[in-house]
Amino acid sequence: MTDIINPTIDLFLYDLRNSIGDDEKDIDQKRQYFYQKFHETVREKLKQNEEDNNNKQNLEVEYFHLLKSIYAPLDSDTSLENGYYYPVRLGDSYGLLLEVAAPDKQLPEHFAELRTKVQQKLGENIATLGQTWMLSAYLPNFSEKTSEEIAKECYQAVFPNVEKIEFDSKGEFIGATIFEYSDTSLKQEIVKIGDQEIFTVVQNQHIIIAIYPDQESFNKLAQFYTDWMRLFYYHHKIIWAYGQSRILINKIKDKFSQIQTITESIEENITQKNWKINNLQKFSDILSQVQVIIHQYTSNFNNLKFQQGTIEINLNNYNKRLETLKQKAKKKVTYNRNNINFLEDLSKLVKEKYILQITKNLETSELGLRLLEDNINAIRSQIEIEKAKSDRDFKELIAVVGTGVAVAGLTGDNATTECKSIFGDKFFLCQNTLIYKLILVLIASFLAWFFRRYILKRP
Template identity: 65%
Template sequence: MTHIINPTIDLFLYDLRNSLGDDEKDIEQKRQYFYQKFHPTVQEKLKQDGQENNQGIEVEYIHLLKSTYALLDPNSSGEDGYYYPVRLGDSYGLLLEVAEPATKTPEYFAELREKIEQKLGGNTPTLGQTWMLSAYLPNSSETTPEEIEKIAKQCYKAIFPNDKKIEFDGKGEFIGATIFEESDYTLKQDMVKVGNKETFTVVQTKHIVIAIYPDEATFNKLSGFYVDWMRLFYFHHKIVWGYGQTRILSIQIKEQFSQIQTKIESIEGKRQSNKLEEISDVLSEFQAIINHYTQNLNNLKFQQGTIEINLSNYDKRLETLQKKATEKVTINKTAISFLEDFSILANEKYLLQIARDLQNFDQGLLLLEGNINAIRSQVEIEKAKNDQNFQELISVVGTGVAVLSFIGNDPKKECELIFPKNFFICESTLLLKVTIILTASIFVWFFRKYILKRS
């Protein structure tokens, strides 16, 4: 039977503290959501300490507790675990550790996970989480690399029992430990309730790191690197989260493009029917959709910038971690270049996909604006023609009225000079006046349309 000593789970969890456009109420609701991850006594301590309230808005890394750590259970000795909460810029980070300082089998990690889930109470991180499993071996000198990997897989299976096949993405060494990484970059959408508002967050499905240390002395050196791992995993999840946001934005932009295209097609029938008022109403609706389209496009560019910044920070932090581990623990080897694979993924998939989307959506916006402007111009032309026709009608009828004014006070007498005596038109003054106006108007219209245009 395989045995390990001091099995430990360090769960790194991240929540968004504030985003673009958040007011104080939004920030407070997100703070309370983060606080729900803690024991009630620790929640009170967080409020009393108020560490983040004494800092400026833009902070890189601060501890949220004056004591830095807080025990999972106030009545415990502290050996079984603790909370380590921090603020990282616009986000919160929490290292929640549970451990068993005795000798156990790898399957014991299942009990530790259950203990963590009881502490969290179903509170879902809004940015993502990383499981780090650690332990050391009783007789490492007698354990082959193949056996160490087998132990790591047993530890993994205890945490994720439903996974059929376990194939680690990366493998390396960290201050003498054999370290493995497994990442599922499938995006998972969760619904979380922050305050009185339900919102969807998109996070990485799974990220787990397993380190098997050769002895207790090496294992105890891990605590000196928690801050570095906290930052590295934060940049990792901020990148994945940012990419998830771009996927949501891309879907919304495509839907808005489709809505406008459908309305443009519907306008064609209205144009043929000369329903100018209806077309004008639809054009007004266009502007609202275009505004949303443009706003989402700008948000997409913002997330692109967020990913680029965090990717740069990830690369720098990884380099710092490698250098620090090498300098601090000189007797044991550190080789964690496999963590660079995530950087390659972010560059060659995430940023490339976003760049292509932006190019397509920018061209789509130009196409839509061109079609809308063409329709708007045609509508204005049709309106101008209608206005011109109306003005011409007024002018023609006005000429007819003017002609009527030249007739004397006795229209009947004037009528009998043109028509036979007792002709029915001459008998009715109203009919006579209407006839004169229509006749004069028709003559003027014919003259302007055919005689003047030819000359």
């Protein structure tokens, strides 16, 4: 078996602190969720520092230490060498580096014990933006196995359910041989924060393993933790935003389907000439309800554009931080080769897939919105036309009947006499004045309708 020295797990975790539309209650609940990752003593320090730095906490700071001491031991009665917390603010998010280590010589299998310790500290509290595992160790003077073979053994200890390990990338960093396993498929998580459940989508797995040739190069690792903290943050913020875009596009499709189903039902009634006045009002009410769904569609569409902007900003920051990391490593370790160009693969993925896909989604969604609005406006216009026709027909009916009533009213109290003079004394209608007047109303109304319909409208 191959020994390794000072096996170390650095777990970088990220949580969203606030997002658009969050009020003070939402921000406080997310803050308390982040605080749950720490033991009680550290929580109290965080709360105290929060009160002391309240004004700074409310600003959109790029990088801010949340503890005055910067680090805190994993256990209140132990030293930092046995493990520590390193919490920071990163813009609208929280970042945490949780480190556990064994200072002496161990077998790669010892990483399993270190991971158990990490899990005991975190409990059920997961990262809402994403997390990166960094495993590192250095080798004794002689090793029978290659760095890749040792890295696979370390990986197997931490993730024992993986049958075959194939690293995506390999490089060199301040003397270490560094490997990356990056499963960029998305994992859905439901997180209980305060009194609400938040649905988030994060990267399935991201692991960095660094095998150092000696203690001297290994000790230089600590000088780069702040750079890794920033780089991995931009990495996970990009993938999280892309995950949010997938949720949003599904919502947009669902809203489109809802609106289309409703409008098709109205159009079917239009085709069947179902123009009863009560149906016209019902259709108008339905279209008013559709406007609510249109508003939701538009809101999701605008949020999708926001997530595209989030990806672009964080991609720019990622590329800048990666270049800074390269330059810093080059200056710090001039005698060792540094080649971490494989970390640029994320940039290619974002440009060739994420941004392109969201751009196409936005174009399609915008076209769909215009089609829906045009269709709804056409239906609304037709309903208004039919309403106007119904109103005109009703007014014409009133006018015609009014004419008939007016004519019948001219007979006054002489209706019976007039009837007998026209039809004779024995005609049965002349015995009932009401029926006679009703007939006069009908005849006069018909003549008025005929005159208005066919005589007045002649060219």
